[in-house]
Amino acid sequence: MSLAATLVGLEQLDLEDERYAYASGSVRSREPKLLDEAALARLADAESVEEVWRLLIDAGFERLSDCPPEQYEEALMGEILDLYAYLRSIEPEEESVTDWLASRYDFHNLAVALKGHALEQGPPEGAWVEDIGRVPPKLMETAVRTAVWEALPLHLAKTGQEAREAYERSGHLAPIDFAVERALLQHLYETAFHPFLKALAALWADLARLKVALRAKALGLERTEWEPLLAGFPMEKISPQELKELWEQPLENWPEALPGEFGALVSQSLQGGRWDPACFEVLCDDFVMEHLRAVRYVAYGPSVIVAYALARETEIKNMRIVLVGKRHGLSSEEIRRQLRRSYA
Amino acid sequence: MRGAIQATRMELLRRRRRLALARRGHRLLENKRDELMRHFLGLIEQSRGLREEVEQKLAAGLRLYLAARAEMPRWVLEAAFLGAPRPRVNVEVENVMSVPVPHLSLTDSNAATNINGGFRPLYGWMNTPSQLDEALLTLRSALEEMLRLAQLEQAIELLAEEIERTRRRVNALEQRVIPRLEEEIRYIQAALDEMERAAHAQLRRIKGAAARGSDR
Numbered sequence: 001m002s003l004a005a006t007l008v009g010l011e012q013l014d015l016e017d018e019r020y021a022y023a024s025g026s027v028r029s030r031e032p033k034l035l036d037e038a039a040l041a042r043l044a045d046a047e048s049v050e051e052v053w054r055l056l057i058d059a060g061f062e063r064l065s066d067c068p069p070e071q072y073e074e075a076l077m078g079e080i081l082d083l084y085a086y087l088r089s090i091e092p093e094e095e096s097v098t099d100w101l102a103s104r105y106d107f108h109n110l111a112v113a114l115k116g117h118a119l120e121q122g123p124p125e126g127a128w129v130e131d132i133g134r135v136p137p138k139l140m141e142t143a144v145r146t147a148v149w150e151a152l153p154l155h156l157a158k159t160g161q162e163a164r165e166a167y168e169r170s171g172h173l174a175p176i177d178f179a180v181e182r183a184l185l186q187h188l189y190e191t192a193f194h195p196f197l198k199a200l201a202a203l204w205a206d207l208a209r210l211k212v213a214l215r216a217k218a219l220g221l222e223r224t225e226w227e228p229l230l231a232g233f234p235m236e237k238i239s240p241q242e243l244k245e246l247w248e249q250p251l252e253n254w255p256e257a258l259p260g261e262f263g264a265l266v267s268q269s270l271q272g273g274r275w276d277p278a279c280f281e282v283l284c285d286d287f288v289m290e291h292l293r294a295v296r297y298v299a300y301g302p303s304v305i306v307a308y309a310l311a312r313e314t315e316i317k318n319m320r321i322v323l324v325g326k327r328h329g330l331s332s333e334e335i336r337r338q339l340r341r342s343y344a
Numbered sequence: 345m346r347g348a349i350q351a352t353r354m355e356l357l358r359r360r361r362r363l364a365l366a367r368r369g370h371r372l373l374e375n376k377r378d379e380l381m382r383h384f385l386g387l388i389e390q391s392r393g394l395r396e397e398v399e400q401k402l403a404a405g406l407r408l409y410l411a412a413r414a415e416m417p418r419w420v421l422e423a424a425f426l427g428a429p430r431p432r433v434n435v436e437v438e439n440v441m442s443v444p445v446p447h448l449s450l451t452d453s454n455a456a457t458n459i460n461g462g463f464r465p466l467y468g469w470m471n472t473p474s475q476l477d478e479a480l481l482t483l484r485s486a487l488e489e490m491l492r493l494a495q496l497e498q499a500i501e502l503l504a505e506e507i508e509r510t511r512r513r514v515n516a517l518e519q520r521v522i523p524r525l526e527e528e529i530r531y532i533q534a535a536l537d538e539m540e541r542a543a544h545a546q547l548r549r550i551k552g553a554a555a556r557g558s559d560r
Contacts, residue, residue, distance in 0.1 A: 127422035177468025324414035
């Protein structure tokens with residue numbers, strides 16, 4: 001049974017959870033507005049960025065009509081802010097799936113605060129993500145600067161201390177990012193209050209671990225350099241031990257040694273024996289989306305909200321890919337290669 | 345000017361020595377010019393190839409960067425480049441055929457970013473696409489080659505100046521100094537010959553007078 005089927009099966013067991021009935025209904029009414037594959041193809045084939053902008057406004061992204069295409073970053077950020085404001089407005093009071101998702105932005109802000117503090121300079125304003133996570137960036141910055149960790153939620157305080165220690169041990173900034181990213185995956189896994197969320201967090205962790213290993217191999221890092229990067233991920237289908245054993249082997253041998261679905265991702269990214277990391281990343285995102293799409297057949301539950309939120313985030317990512325590509329003259333073919341699969 | 349020349353044997357010897365020196369200098373400068381020219385043409389050829397390579401790498405690096413940028417919102421990009429190493433350029437001077445040529449090399453502000461002669465970006469890998477690694481590696485390699493190109497082009501400029509200077513010296517020797525010395529030598533030689541002939545004639549006259557005196 002595929003993971004998608006497992007997820008749907010788990011969700012069906014949760015049918016009696018009526019707390020999400022209103023939220024799920026609201027989300028379902030919005031899902032038809034998501035850009036489908038045909039709409040994405042039209043965007044990729046548009047003649048200019050202005051035409052893309054017009055197509056998006058026609059598709060219902062009214063916020064875009066307030067600004068010119070040059071301000072696409074602000075407009076897309078506005079879309080994300082709108083999305084999280086909407087999710088908070090519909091979710092049940094007892095448990096927050098939005099907080100679970102938004103914790104990614106809190107961890108991002110924590111990394112920014114730690115790196116800014118390590119550099120003894122305030123991070124640029126554009127590095128912060130405001131109004132999505134639970135902890136305001138200013139509070140985060142103050143807590144990191146003064147080392148008064150009690151001001152932060154426990155998971156962020158613990159991560160902050162660990163990341164700072166990692167930085168002090170190495171003297172480099174990268175360990176801050178890696179410590180924060182590992183802690184985020186661990187946090188998502190541990191705080192997942194529903195089997196669907198648990199399975200999704202485990203899938204993210206597995207893909208993240210595989211990506212780290214493959215990226216390190218592509219960069220030619222020594223085993224001693226990349227091994228610490230893999231430590232601390234939630235354990236699921238791919239163990240660090242398996243990756244260590246695989247490391248010595250050529251990439252051609254990886255597909256067979258990895259669990260089926262992950263092996264297929266690596267195999268498809270090895271085109272003519274040449275490793276294509278960009279293709280692998282697109283396939284990984286599409287793989288997650290494939291699992292999210294299974295939620296379309298679920299009546300209600302937190303999975304409906306999460307799938308919609310991630311579908312919208314993917315849609316915004318696709319919009320950015322098209323806008324940046326068109327602005328800088330990338331061909332339709334190049335843009336299409338980068339586009340992620342749509343939820344719709 | 346000829347009036348200032350003393351038509352003496354000493355002066356003739358001095359002029360001949362100067363002419364020999366000028367001819368030797370001319371030959372040496374011609375050799376230097378030819379060697380500089382050969383080196384110059386080699387550098388031109390190298391710089392042409394390198395420029396093409398730099399342009400290709402820059403285009404590829406920027407394309408990869410664009411692809412990476414398209415996948416990252418601004419906040420991810422800004423956070424990723426927080427504390428990114430700032431490369432520094434070291435300038436040393438090398439001597440190529442007595443021409444001081446700058447030697448440029450690149451160093452990171454943070455030496456630990458170098459791995460196996462490569463470059464490890466200082467950011468997390470969860471939110472950043474691997475195309476960003478490739479873009480930075482390609483752009484860094486392009487930067488190194490741009491420095492080599494700058495070094496080559498500066499060397500070409502300096503060599504061109506030196507070739508021009510050498511060519512002017514060769515021409516000055518060839519067109520002015522050597523012909524003038526030859527002319528002066530000819531003049532002194534002629535003057536000396538004239539003096540010798542005059543002395544000879546006078547001697548003959550004296551001898552004739554002496555012979556006529558003894559006959560009487």
